[in-house]
Amino acid sequence: MPTYYLWNIGCQMNKSESERLGGYLEAEGYRLVETPRGADLVLMNTCVVRGSAEERVVGELGYLAGLKKRSPRMSIVVTGCFVESKPGALKERFPHVDLWFPAGKYEEFTSWMKAKTLHWSSADPLLTAAANGPTAFVPVIQGCDYFCTYCIVPYRRGREHSRPVDEVVCEVEGLSRRGIKEITLLGQNINSYGHDLPGRPDLADLLAELNDVPGLVRIRFLTSHPRDVDGRFIDAMARLGKVCECISLPAQSGDDRVLQAMRRGYTIAQYRDLVQELRQHVPGIAISTDIIVGFPGETEAEFQHTVDLVRDLRFDTVHIAAYSPRPGTIASRTLPDTTPIEEKKRRVGIIEQLQESIASEISLGLQGRRIEVLVERKTKGKWEGRTRTDKLVFFSDNADHTGELVDVEITSTSPWSLQATLLSRSEKALAT
Ligand code: SF4
Numbered sequence: 357m358p359t360y361y362l363w364n365i366g367c368q369m370n371k372s373e374s375e376r377l378g379g380y381l382e383a384e385g386y387r388l389v390e391t392p393r394g395a396d397l398v399l400m401n402t403c404v405v406r407g408s409a410e411e412r413v414v415g416e417l418g419y420l421a422g423l424k425k426r427s428p429r430m431s432i433v434v435t436g437c438f439v440e441s442k443p444g445a446l447k448e449r450f451p452h453v454d455l456w457f458p459a460g461k462y463e464e465f466t467s468w469m470k471a472k473t474l475h476w477s478s479a480d481p482l483l484t485a486a487a488n489g490p491t492a493f494v495p496v497i498q499g500c501d502y503f504c505t506y507c508i509v510p511y512r513r514g515r516e517h518s519r520p521v522d523e524v525v526c527e528v529e530g531l532s533r534r535g536i537k538e539i540t541l542l543g544q545n546i547n548s549y550g551h552d553l554p555g556r557p558d559l560a561d562l563l564a565e566l567n568d569v570p571g572l573v574r575i576r577f578l579t580s581h582p583r584d585v586d587g588r589f590i591d592a593m594a595r596l597g598k599v600c601e602c603i604s605l606p607a608q609s610g611d612d613r614v615l616q617a618m619r620r621g622y623t624i625a626q627y628r629d630l631v632q633e634l635r636q637h638v639p640g641i642a643i644s645t646d647i648i649v650g651f652p653g654e655t656e657a658e659f660q661h662t663v664d665l666v667r668d669l670r671f672d673t674v675h676i677a678a679y680s681p682r683p684g685t686i687a688s689r690t691l692p693d694t695t696p697i698e699e700k701k702r703r704v705g706i707i708e709q710l711q712e713s714i715a716s717e718i719s720l721g722l723q724g725r726r727i728e729v730l731v732e733r734k735t736k737g738k739w740e741g742r743t744r745t746d747k748l749v750f751f752s753d754n755a756d757h758t759g760e761l762v763d764v765e766i767t768s769t770s771p772w773s774l775q776a777t778l779l780s781r782s783e784k785a786l787a788t
Pocket of ligand 1: 500
């Protein structure tokens, strides 16, 4: 039985694509191995959103070059955002790689596999998410039409292209029949879904269709651009029972001059209004955000506007990154990266500390509450699951609760997770 090794870094989209590629290889009789040593096929799914990620990719490719010298029959395949649309220069730089294919371009991989005369029927397995316990990721739109000046994604994943509604519904029905209870719809710009499809269905339409899929109990989605979150969508979040009350809404900065230099396309007043509207129409909604500090030219005063935003809006989660110039992006070509790394680290530290105290208070507010949890797996002897607002919960019990909706009482809290005692199967589960 041929073996494969999967190396994956980066976003949820990468994770989901790696799961699919793994599912496809296993459908073809490959067996997953824990190390590349002696593997017949090494598949790397890469990320270059920051310099540190790109360094890891180059490091792994260097290591594989040495391994391949000792096992010349090993095939090395690289995909993800490290792969430019024209990988000519990469082929020269890394001649030991057998195939480069751009993110999401599965057909280039399948035809290469077919050419390798490894028996292969069709690409269907790639159209189906691999199950990960009771949850699965389902990419619905690839690419991005915005060109935020710091971002490499549009150059590596191309323009937005959505999967047809019926194809997504068909996949999710199949997942539900396989016991999947929760799906997360994926897109770099999920709220742009459908604008390129005949009849221009939007994300609200897709959510309404998926809300009717029997057996599915929860629907999540990632990542929303503040410019594209409209009233129709907010109404769908409020109205559709299976759509969870949480949203990822990257702000990136709390300062208007910086937002303009990033070409984000909204003002901080508009962002604050949107958050208020979401909280008004979707009670208890959890909001997570992304923040970049140290963007070229960001002054101390402008940074303080970001601190004010985080303090005022009290996000459930804040993903913080120090600005890292990405070759080929507008900012890397036009805006000198003048903020010293130490200063960037200081700014990251300030936001991290502030967010930890906010997250701690938010968690404390759940102490003693009865909350519904979808149980995903057992970790270190405890059941692990998530609330509808994406809070991580742990509880102990001898019975097998994998994939169950249960009600628990929160007994203790930390900024990042909750401990609980089991009360019963969830009232909702008991009702269905
Ligand atoms: S919206 Fe901006 S940050 Fe997000 S993927 Fe598109 S270009 Fe990148």
